[in-house]
Amino acid sequence: MPVTFDPKRELKIAPSILSADFARLGEEIRDVEAQGADWIHVDPMDGHFVPNLTIGPNVVAAIRPHVKTVMDVHLMISPADTYIEAFANAGSDILTVHAEAGPHLDRTLQAIRGFGCKAGVALNITTPLSVIEYCLDKIDLILVMTINPGFGGQKFTHSVVDKVAAARKMIGDRPIWLEVDGGVDPTTAPLCWAAGSDVMVAGSAVFRGGTPEDYGKNIAAIKNACK
Ligand code: DX5
Ligand code: ZN
Numbered sequence: 001m002p003v004t005f006d007p008k009r010e011l012k013i014a015p016s017i018l019s020a021d022f023a024r025l026g027e028e029i030r031d032v033e034a035q036g037a038d039w040i041h042v043d044p045m046d047g048h049f050v051p052n053l054t055i056g057p058n059v060v061a062a063i064r065p066h067v068k069t070v071m072d073v074h075l076m077i078s079p080a081d082t083y084i085e086a087f088a089n090a091g092s093d094i095l096t097v098h099a100e101a102g103p104h105l106d107r108t109l110q111a112i113r114g115f116g117c118k119a120g121v122a123l124n125i126t127t128p129l130s131v132i133e134y135c136l137d138k139i140d141l142i143l144v145m146t147i148n149p150g151f152g153g154q155k156f157t158h159s160v161v162d163k164v165a166a167a168r169k170m171i172g173d174r175p176i177w178l179e180v181d182g183g184v185d186p187t188t189a190p191l192c193w194a195a196g197s198d199v200m201v202a203g204s205a206v207f208r209g210g211t212p213e214d215y216g217k218n219i220a221a222i223k224n225a226c227k
Helices: 022-034 056-067 082-088 103-116 129-138 158-171 189-195 210-227
Strands: 012-015 040-041 073-075 094-098 118-123 141-145 178-181 199-202
Touching: 012 040, 012 210, 022 040, 022 056, 022 210, 040 210, 056 073, 056 082, 073 118, 073 199, 082 094, 082 103, 094 103, 094 141, 103 118, 103 129, 118 129, 118 178, 118 199, 129 141, 129 158, 141 158, 158 178, 158 189, 189 210
Parallel strands: 012 199, 040 073, 073 094, 094 118, 118 141, 141 178, 178 199
Antiparallel strands: none
């Protein structure tokens, strides 16, 4: 299902399957979607850009048929350009690269859209918003990292909330989603929502408990906290 931007700002929860049971990914995706997930967030890592190795295009392609919502793929790989085509062909709806993942961000963004995906840019904690100032017209999603990427279950970085607010201001009325990722739970999600983000990635805070009932309660707790 191709994803389209809705100018009406609505809260979306994007469970990160990094915290799911990797032996049952298809089932976990179906369960979490049945329990209110809006998007499915996928975290490929290369053991080089970040100190962890996770999944590649083959696994992304394998889970694709199970995703009925939106497959939001957050590449933590560098250089990213070499793999854009493979992750696009694997069925990504949104492909996000880190601003640091290559020498020519603008070119990378054009490549992502050229393969038919929405293009996202992830900003590390210390990466200034200004790196995307002159390519906003080629961006569909800004991902503000609220942890150092690489692992789930880390603590939220409060100093980044100001960057979320600045990003919301920079977006203005452009059709760009504003996503936060890392340490998002019922305590920290309201801070991000108030600062202007609309997509909350949450791994451990959603998959905690391990049953579909838990996922439902966990997603509802994040959504209710933002009301
Ligand atoms: C980490 C990933 C995140 C991670 C978030 O680098 O980008 O998506 O799964 O996990 P939590 O929500 O547990 O911080
Ligand atoms: Zn992520």
